Amino acid sequence: MSKKPLKEYLAESLIVGDGAMATYLFQQGVSIGHCNEELVLTSPSLIAEVHRAYYEAGARLIETNTYGANRERLARYGLESKVIRINREAVKVARESVGEDAYVAGSIGSICAGRVAAFDEEEYRDMYEEQATALLHAGVDAIILETFLDVKELLIAVKAIRPLTRVPLIAQLSTIEVGRTRDAYSLTEAFRLLAEHGADGVGINCRLGPVEILRSLEKTVVPENLILSAFPNAGRLGMSDGELKYKSIPGYFEETADLLVEQGVRLLGGCCGTTPEHIRRVAAALSGKKPVKRVNPELCRIEAVTTEPVEIVRTRPTVVEKVKNERTIICEFDTPKDLEISGFLTGAQRLQEAGVDTITMADNSLATARMSNLALGAILKSQFGIDPLVHVACRDRNLLGQQSHLMGLHALGIDQILVITGDPTRMGDLPGASSIYDVTSFELIRMVKQLNDGISFSGKRLKQKARFVVGTAFNPHVRQLEAAVRRLEKKVAAGADFVMTQPVYDEQGILNVYEATKHVGIPVFIGIMPLTGYRNALFLHNEVPGIKIPEHVLKRMEAVQEDREAGRREGVEIAKELLDVAMEKFRGIYLITPFSFWKMTEELALYIRQKDRRRVAVEA
Incomplete structure (x- = not known):
């Protein structure tokens, strides 16, 4: 049967x-x-x-x-x-x-x-x-x-x-x-x-x-x-x-x-x-x-x-809110490789006084060990009233660590972040360390936005909603810019709120970035980093992923290679010329401080603010 x-x-x-x-x-x-x-x-x-x-x-x-x-x-x-x-x-x-x-x-x-x-x-x-x-x-x-x-x-x-x-x-x-x-x-x-x-x-x-x-x-x-x-x-x-x-x-x-x-x-x-x-x-x-x-x-x-998570209201505008109405400057200033932080804090204060809207800190850039950007971000916020923007790399933390890190940022009131993949550890100063990469930057952006919905990475409903404003990186120094833009569009679809580009060193490159990204629908902060000398220019051009420097800029830096101070001045002048073009196309400027030489980006921030004031005076 x-x-x-x-x-x-x-x-x-x-x-x-x-x-x-x-x-x-x-x-x-x-x-x-x-x-x-x-x-x-x-x-x-x-x-x-x-x-x-x-x-x-x-x-x-x-x-x-x-x-x-x-x-x-x-x-x-x-x-x-x-x-x-x-x-x-x-x-x-x-x-x-x-x-x-x-x-x-x-x-x-x-x-x-x-x-x-x-x-x-x-x-x-x-x-x-x-x-x-x-x-x-x-x-x-x-x-x-x-x-x-x-x-x-x-x-x-x-x-x-x-x-x-x-x-x-x-x-x-x-x-x-x-x-x-x-x-x-x-x-x-x-x-x-x-x-x-x-x-x-x-x-x-x-x-x-x-x-x-x-x-x-x-x-x-x-x-x-x-x-x-x-x-x-x-x-x-x-x-x-x-x-x-x-x-x-x-x-x-x-x-x-x-x-x-x-x-x-x-x-x-x-x-x-x-x-x-x-x-x-x-x-x-x-x-x-x-x-x-x-x-x-x-x-x-x-x-x-089943109660809805509480949404916490932010009291100060984010860079995304500011840039919709006025010139907004993000300045990257790397945390120290040492335990001494007084120089970093002095530089951060001076950059704020020069008109920088937020200090952004990398997450062990180039896979080199630096002091925690969470710790120094908390000090900047609590002691000096500076709104930090911290980078969060996929490289260093598994999913458990990433959620814990983000929850800590939330508890400290640090809600502006840049999600990046992170350079592999084998290229840094601890090459034997593990590169984790549990998730891609696309996936981590989505998961951060899940926290904003009051949902943990595991799906657990949280009692509060996070309020992270999430940035993403854009590298225009590729053979096919269209492919880079498609990648950027996917990040926007994942939930990115703003874009920070790699530094650009030629005027045409700035215009190319503008034309390529003007449709994405979120603010773009164009990256400008002053060169410190000819060797610095050669290093960036030949050894750092994602950066290309035009031949005419290399020649200008080569002409002053014997004088260190002259090299820095020339680097700042080149950056100002680039800013003249960038400010016509972008409300958001992303200044990158080289080798902790904050005085160079301080001068550029002052230049941006002075130029904007002159423009307002002329229009009035």
Whole structure:
């Protein structure tokens, strides 16, 4: 007698799912870093043993070993040409390993898999369609989408797969915070959207243990007639006796299984850290029991505890607000490489007195260790009333450190930042240091703007909204300016509020930047950095990425190379000539102080202010 279709079976029965594959394989001696999905080709008997162990423990829904069997993930191992074969063989191995009373579900995991959710939707749609097609042709009884941190990505998968089949499509989210996804959807909102786009079932898997999943479901509204699933981890991963282990013992799963069933869960299995013994205990707890009709919590009570983050109002205008109405000067002044800061503070004060609107400080420019721009920014703001603009590099902090750093800036009232990629550490004074680059500058801009919406990087709703004004860098010294502009347009789309350019050393270059960027819709601060001498000019031109100096400027500096003071004066004069052109086209000027010679940029700031005053007097 053939078994009922899975959806029909679940309408009147509970079913036990299987447990972890990857962490269980690791316990069996498979090394981390191996492509587990390839094992259905190279060691099918090993995968069959795992499936059989879960079946014998009581699981009657067996997931294929295809969590990462998509083109993008397989390409990391040179296996992108085997997407169809791996998925097809995985279904065969699963089907032949278990009894006829078991259902086989095709497992499809998140392609992002914990990384920042920045992707091409059409590419992802194609990859999900490709994998699902292979699984469906091999004859799976259902498709389980699992471990999705972002609703946006999960919806792409659902919309790609739903038109392909009528077998049950179960969409599972993995939440970092209880009850809320990384992209800040409540589970109530997420489940509603998934149902609207054709999911037959919804659920939670991975990251959280049984009780945290229970807490999530207790405050979530689940649309009627949906299959509800739960595949908890074996607790939290932690260090024990020098090893990383999951804490929860199998008996704990048996104790909590009834509580999850009371929430309306009909499909209950395990995720990371679970073993056949965990599943055996779940099967024992569910034996002879029937599904419980889900009773949703009261929506009004949920809404009552979901408050909007408070928005803090800024008391002084930002550079973006100023530049809309008047000339605005940003002056870069690098923090010291030493512990002595009195010279830096003196220079910053003098620059402010000369008419600079804000002091901007790099984040270990050229990968050279300098004093924290956060610390000195706080001193400038608290002791001298100077609004700092600090650079935030992707290079030096992982995502955890980046959010912590930004939260610290917010607490100090420093809300003007420039997001940059950051020069690789190998070119700096500590070449053995690691370059982290968890995210690109595009992604970090988006994530900073997420903080402005009152949402943390993990999707947690914050009690306050940040108020960051986010700048981005633009390098006009490239072979194809059009390509650089397209890159800039993407940064604007990501949420950049203003642009600061690399220094430009010729008049035509300034005009080219103006023509190329005048359409972007956000203020552009043109970069001007005075040369300090001929050697400085040669160094910048030949050794510093992103800077090109015209031949006629090099010759002018060469003519005064024997006199250091004359070289600096000539550098300032060249900068003034460039400012004459720049001020006709740009309200925003970005002065860059070379080698802490703040007197040079002080003179340029005074020149800008005097020239503007003369212009106003003439117009009056």
